[in-house]
Amino acid sequence: MRINITNHPYWKFLKKINFGVLKSFFFIASLLYFCIYFFLNIDQISFEINLEKNGIKLFFSFLFCVLSIYLNAYAWENIIKWFGKEFARDNLVSFYVLTNILKYVPGGIWHFVERFNFIKKISNTQIALYSTLLEPYFMLCGSFLMASLGVILSPLYFFLILPIVFLNRKLIYLVLKRLESLKGKALKVLRLSNSKDQFAKKIKIISFFPTKAFLLEVGFVLSKFIGFYICLSTFYSNNSISIIFLLVIFSFSWSLGLIVPAAPSGVGVFEACLLFFVGRNIPQNIILVSLIYFRIISTSADLLLGFLFFIRKLFKRI
DSSP states (O other): OOOOOTTSHHHHHHHHSOHHHHHHHHHHHHHHHHHHHHHHTGGGOOOOOOHHHHHHHHHHHHHHHHHHHHHHHHHHHHHHHHTTOOOOHHHHHHHHHHHGGGGGSTTSOHHHHHHHHHHHHHSOHHHHHHHHHHHHHHHHHHHHHHHGGGGGTOGGGGGGGHHHHTOSTTTHHHHHHHHHHHTHHHHHHTTOOOOTHHHHSOOOOOSSSOHHHHHHHHHHHHHHHHHHHHHHHHHOOOOOSOHHHHHHHHHHHHHHHHHOTTSGGGTTHHHHHHHHHHTTSSOHHHHHHHHHHHHHHHHHHHHHHHHHHHHHHHHHHO
């Protein structure tokens, strides 16, 4: 029996909230916070780097960012498989990597639109919609799981595992209904109506919990973190700070950047949150430089890999 939550007072209250305004406000506030700290420490900031000594570290940071893109692509493939649809792996992974660069286009939804249209052509509207909406949720659950390791610091972090509870065959309907309301702009671009019928149609979910897809998303977060940690170690050689602490605040900051996509790939939000949570544990000028370098490295990985797959696609057509 399917639960009807649309008439619940809590649900009605959530539908009245203008999440678009809240996301924009949070993004602007985050960007201002980062800029203020940047200009307060500008006299101590130096972007000079000894490539002979540290170039190999930055290269490995780049490689882990590339690995994270592939893990994300394989996770998307396995999300679609969870819905009972099989495709040629090379087609899905290649298309995911190719469209990944579209998240830097103003609007922040065009990579979703392209992926939706691609799956719709070779499958059906329901599979395309579900896989498009759920992929960011899987990323969020993976990030929250890593952040929940902070339970060793505070019991409150335990609640971050709650989103994972909904990643099962029985409760996924509730997740899809909530994502439908949050992704209203995307649904409008896709020219889909916000009707119950979209989610009333059944799909064949092949297992109770999407283990493989979820673990790949956890691998994605870990790869991103390792890339960041290597980048940070290039500028900060003090080993006194806990790796677990860094992993927790990195994962939580990445989650907030994902939830508030007012800027491409969480630019500004992720950096401001990590800067805020790291506090005085790392000198501000060091963490600022590390964050800027990591953003350049991770963005370069997205753009370069997407460009290579675009060239590959052109040669295949020729």
